[in-house]
Amino acid sequence: MTTGTKRKVLVLLGPTAVGKTRLSLELAEAFGAEIISGDSMQVYRGMDIGTAKISEGEMKGIPHHLIDIHDPGDAYSTAEFQEQGTRLIEEISRRGKLPFIVGGTGLYIESLCYGFRFSEAVADEAFRSEQDAYAEEHGAEALHARLAAVDPVSAERLHPNDRRRIIRALEIHYQTGVPLSEDLAGQTKESPYELCLIGLTMDRKKLYKRIEERIDQMLAEGLVAEVQGLLERGYGRSLVSMQGLGYKEIAAYLEGETTLEEAVVLLKRDTRRFAKRQLSWFRHMKEIQWIDTLESPDHSETFAIIEHRIAQTFAKSE
Template sequence: MTTSARARVLVLLGPTAVGKTRLSLELAAACGAEIISGDSMQVYRGMNIGTAKITPAEMNGIPHHLIDIHDPEDAYSAAEFQEQGTRLIEEITGRGKLPFIVGGTGLYIESLCYGFQFSEAVADEAFRKEQDAYAEEHGALALHARLEAVDPVSAARLHPNDRRRIIRALEIYHQTHTTLSESHAGQTKESPYDLCLIGLTMDRKILYKRIEDRIDQMMAEGLLAEVKGLLDRGYSRTLVSMQGLGYKELAAHLAGELTLAEAVILLKRDTRRFAKRQLSWFRHMKEIEWIDVEGEENFSENFAKIRGIIAKTFEKPL
């Protein structure tokens, strides 16, 4: 039973390249919604092709939030996303619209939907410098192995190149003797909102083919030039933003470490692995209604099915 005192929040999630954008636009138009991007990379200005960022023209008049809000040198966190998303849900609801979270960054979306409490471990600059120096001397994989030894769940979720988040996970364990994954697992799953969570999925082989086709399209659209432009403007390869898929592989090519063909092969592999991690994260969120969206010819059927789920969850048509 829904409660009028609680804001309704619609959520559409799923792995990269599964087809969230088109469905989100149709649903937003049908439901009178404003979209909150649940993507950790689309916050960065100038990082458009590699993040598959929707263009203003493609938005078709639907308000989109938390896109292009940071320059690439500014680190973005789940805690910041949660704070901004909480404010947006209140503002959108106050306008008589439906807040609609769309994306694939599991921790961000779950933290907002369930009001996660983030670790109170404060920054320990000496510890961070020590870990950073260790990574510089022994390499990213060695630092990742340190995390794997104390928190294998978080290590499986974090890419070895995601140095900032790996060091933060080590820092939390160092200070609290509780792992980041234990902290996440111990969060209450009582939402302050009336949630309707829709997950999109498809056969893994089809998804992987869509991922590879999308990367080929990104390369044709000028992803290499986008990465070169960011580097030319002085954005370091070590930035969190530049560790994103597509950016780190092509930056390695531009540094002479990989041929272009090798970089593209690596990008496709890394993106397939990322999609697998996304699905693993979402599978533990028990309230999601999953929709198999294979085949463009089934769009109308899938759209109608989702509309039915929304109406049933919120107990009246939107």
């Protein structure tokens, strides 16, 4: 799977609930691919329902990588994802298979596709403790506002509850004087790979309806029990994993801070906002070939269009 010295890499990205999983399996079968998950939450074991994680039975025998590789108590970073993804692309290519990145975590996917270098700002525990204390006293929104004041682009991308990444962005600005977003924007956009990036999209109202239906399905499948089990095993709400969509809202309900109805309303609202942020992130990736999954009522026609685009893109590089 090489072109000169460059490895071919297929990428399927898009917002939550747009339909990536089904298409990824069909494309993997058609192109002889192994899937690398580009999702920051599916790395965690025991967090299945709330992350819409594919089950082993649904994988159709297609190898999936970077799923269930950490306990919820472990931290997982963009740099670690990039390192593991880079290794997997090489290993999969050497097996004669096509590396296929599928997911919705924009920074993860972009860092791997373009070989981003990461800030040399070192961990400053005193600074981090100070920001943590500020968040505890004044709330997540206040800490998020601090970031918005010095790096509005990163603040727009990060949810106010994503404390670890907000503090890291503040730390980078504090040490270097350069906003994280500016550093990322200045990175080279020449990929070390022969990329084919396919983006899935659909009418915003229809996407939001699918998001709400998915959340209802998660609740029916036992999301509340999943979160309860995590809390009972000692995975506290301050963990990065437990700040994920679906987990923080249900945990607040389970600890008596809100009703289940209120938690679900909040979860649906926050997930809609998350999808909007995902689309905003992907829109600046100029090489993406966008496909409206609802443009054709026939799924097989949509698949055929995508299959043709991929074949054309890789043929041009040969």
